[in-house]
Amino acid sequence: MVSNGTAGLESAREPLLDPADRYRAGVLKYAQMGYWDPEYEPKATDILALFRITPQDGVDPEEAAAAVAGESSTATWTVVWTDRLTAADVYRAKAYKVDPVPGAPDQYFAYIAYDLALFEPGSIANLSASIIGNVFGFKPLKALRLEDMRFPVAYVKTFDGPPTGIVVERERLDKFGRPLLGATTKPKLGLSGRNYGRVVYEALKGGLDFTKDDENINSQPFMHWRDRFLFCMEAVNRASAASGEVKGHYLNVTAATMEDMYERAEFAKELGSVVVMIDLVIGYTAIQSMSKWARRNDMILHLHRAGHGTYTRQKAHGISFRVISKWMRLAGVDHIHAGTVVGKLEGDPDMVQGYYNVLREPHNPVDLQRGLYFDQDWAGLRAVMPVASGGIHAGQMHQLLHYLGEDVVLQFGGGTIGHPQGIQAGATANRVALEAMVLARNEGRDIWNEGPQILADAARGCQPLRAALDTWGEVTFDYASTDTPDFVPTPTTS
Amino acid sequence: MRITQGTFSFLPDLTDEQIRSQVEYCLALGWAISIEYTDDAHPRNTYWEMFGQPMFDLRDAAGVMTEVAAARQAFPQHYVKVNAFDSTRGIESLRLSFMVNRPANEPGFELLRQEVEGRHIRYAIRSYATDRPEGERYS
Numbered sequence: 001m002v003s004n005g006t007a008g009l010e011s012a013r014e015p016l017l018d019p020a021d022r023y024r025a026g027v028l029k030y031a032q033m034g035y036w037d038p039e040y041e042p043k044a045t046d047i048l049a050l051f052r053i054t055p056q057d058g059v060d061p062e063e064a065a066a067a068v069a070g071e072s073s074t075a076t077w078t079v080v081w082t083d084r085l086t087a088a089d090v091y092r093a094k095a096y097k098v099d100p101v102p103g104a105p106d107q108y109f110a111y112i113a114y115d116l117a118l119f120e121p122g123s124i125a126n127l128s129a130s131i132i133g134n135v136f137g138f139k140p141l142k143a144l145r146l147e148d149m150r151f152p153v154a155y156v157k158t159f160d161g162p163p164t165g166i167v168v169e170r171e172r173l174d175k176f177g178r179p180l181l182g183a184t185t186k187p188k189l190g191l192s193g194r195n196y197g198r199v200v201y202e203a204l205k206g207g208l209d210f211t212k213d214d215e216n217i218n219s220q221p222f223m224h225w226r227d228r229f230l231f232c233m234e235a236v237n238r239a240s241a242a243s244g245e246v247k248g249h250y251l252n253v254t255a256a257t258m259e260d261m262y263e264r265a266e267f268a269k270e271l272g273s274v275v276v277m278i279d280l281v282i283g284y285t286a287i288q289s290m291s292k293w294a295r296r297n298d299m300i301l302h303l304h305r306a307g308h309g310t311y312t313r314q315k316a317h318g319i320s321f322r323v324i325s326k327w328m329r330l331a332g333v334d335h336i337h338a339g340t341v342v343g344k345l346e347g348d349p350d351m352v353q354g355y356y357n358v359l360r361e362p363h364n365p366v367d368l369q370r371g372l373y374f375d376q377d378w379a380g381l382r383a384v385m386p387v388a389s390g391g392i393h394a395g396q397m398h399q400l401l402h403y404l405g406e407d408v409v410l411q412f413g414g415g416t417i418g419h420p421q422g423i424q425a426g427a428t429a430n431r432v433a434l435e436a437m438v439l440a441r442n443e444g445r446d447i448w449n450e451g452p453q454i455l456a457d458a459a460r461g462c463q464p465l466r467a468a469l470d471t472w473g474e475v476t477f478d479y480a481s482t483d484t485p486d487f488v489p490t491p492t493t494s
Numbered sequence: 495m496r497i498t499q500g501t502f503s504f505l506p507d508l509t510d511e512q513i514r515s516q517v518e519y520c521l522a523l524g525w526a527i528s529i530e531y532t533d534d535a536h537p538r539n540t541y542w543e544m545f546g547q548p549m550f551d552l553r554d555a556a557g558v559m560t561e562v563a564a565a566r567q568a569f570p571q572h573y574v575k576v577n578a579f580d581s582t583r584g585i586e587s588l589r590l591s592f593m594v595n596r597p598a599n600e601p602g603f604e605l606l607r608q609e610v611e612g613r614h615i616r617y618a619i620r621s622y623a624t625d626r627p628e629g630e631r632y633s
Contacts, residue, residue, distance in 0.1 A: 167586070177592070233615075237605055240619060243497070244495075244535055439502055443512075461506060
């Protein structure tokens with residue numbers, strides 16, 4: 001009999017084929033139980049996951065990968081005879097490949113395939129409970145990170161996806177050919193409803209398309225939610241009449257219960273808002289509920305990724321934001337904060353472009369440099385508008401357009417409200433800088449190199465832009481990223 | 495007031511050379527160009543009048559510039575815009591839309607408020623231009 005811990009490494013990796021051995025009461029290696037299968041060819045209908053595993057000293061990487069496959073599917077720590085009442089071979093997830101991580105000798109990439117039958121259709125809660133529900137505290141691993149997932153078309157089609165999507169959002173707003181512009185109302189806490197609406201009005205009248213509640217603006221003693229909604233909609237409508245443009249304010253409906261959120265969302269709808277907002281911390285089920293509500297009510301649904309940094313930032317442990325991006329596209333949000341590259345918050349350029357591609361493209365080919373390990377067909381699911389927010393200003397416009405492209409909301413909070421000539425001037429500076437940069441790019445100019453000159457030229461006809469460039473032109477946030485690509489392109493010699 | 499619909503409304507009105515440059519960008523990407531005009535630029539007036547059919551399969555921006563000139567001549571006191579359509583699967587919508595003509599005097603919009611129950615207000619935006627019948631505005 002092969003017992004746990006005494007078998008040679010090679011035999012411990014082999015599945016036990018004789019049922020009498022396999023199902024004898026006691027403890028086996030996960031690989032012996034059938035969770036490691038290097039011969040397995042993933043089916044087109046399988047859900048695939050890539051984990052970065054850091055095994056404890058002395059733990060074989062294949063066994064660690066098998067353990068992750070086991071604990072995220074059918075296994076428990078010991079053999080159970082009740083497996084034999086099921087088609088256990090189908091339900092068992094299979095770790096089918098383990099690769100060393102370049103430059104990280106104690107880490108491995110473990111590829112795991114899951115049969116589609118393991119998952120409830122259209123439920124991120126069910127998916128995440130399976131994939132990340134149990135394994136992240138598993139003792140034989142020092143650390144574990146979910147790097148990427150591949151969803152088969154059959155599974156993608158069980159989700160409604162974004163209620164509005166990039167194309168329809170642009171058609172509703174009648175805004176094409178340029179990134180949208182937004183700003184988060186500041187200070188984020190303490191303003192009365194009346195003062196808060198003032199900031200919204202000034203920013204929208206000055207030229208922004210959207211303003212935004214911050215993640216923790218809900219219904220506090222200084223400003224109850226109904227007051228905020230009423231003053232903000234007065235500001236939105238005034239600005240719309242003054243400019244002839246459709247404008248919006250992301251009214252944050254995040255609240256303690258679904259009933260409260262529905263009540264707030266209904267009120268936003270009654271007041272004629274085009275957009276409502278939720279925070280990631282409300283949970284996947286609440287997000288899917290709000291997505292269905294938004295679809296029924298022609299509402300753009302903005303998601304603030306509040307809290308994600310607690311589990312996405314560190315490279316060895318947690319979940320990559322590209323996985324959260326994929327889950328949120330399935331769950332169905334229209335906007336999601338996905339990084340700025342150049343601003344104050346974490347974001348390596350390649351990694352951020354990977355998230356943007358996941359959110360916006362109809363199909364993602366494998367792109368190791370951007371952290372995309374699987375080919376993903378989105379099967380016609382609408383695209384999510386990424387939002388770039390946090391420490392960006394008009395002087396970076398050429399870099400933002402270069403890195404992030406056109407289908408993005410650029411949000412300048414401090415960069416609008418902190419303008420020396422006032423909020424309207426701040427908004428105008430951003431809008432002029434943006435339009436000048438898009439015009440120049442379309443004319444075929446090299447905005448990466450000529451950007452500062454293009455902005456300086458535009459500022460000659462726009463005093464607010466001149467003042468913005470004078471105030472912030474030199475501000476950069478130049479810190480090393482913690483979440484960086486594992487694969488970098490090697491120049492080939494010809 | 496200055497209506498700021500369209501991709502480049504915060505910049506000074508585009509010169510013909512700048513318009514041609516944008517059209518060339520669109521044609522190089524295979525987009526179809528159309529020209530539309532209206533005397534009621536209400537933010538939710540989606541269907542401006544079409545100045546002819548969309549122009550497909552053009553190679554030279556000159557054809558568009560001729561049409562822009564004709565539209566301006568026919569409707570000097572209207573809003574005129576150039577649109578670019580992208581038929582790529584998954585987009586199938588506008589990719590660029592910018593003004594090339596606007597009336598000398600833009601009266602803008604009135605914000606109507608109807609106070610209803612509680613502090614609830616119903617808003618409506620009304621074009622001053624629509625005080626007069628279609629065709630007699632901005633004369």
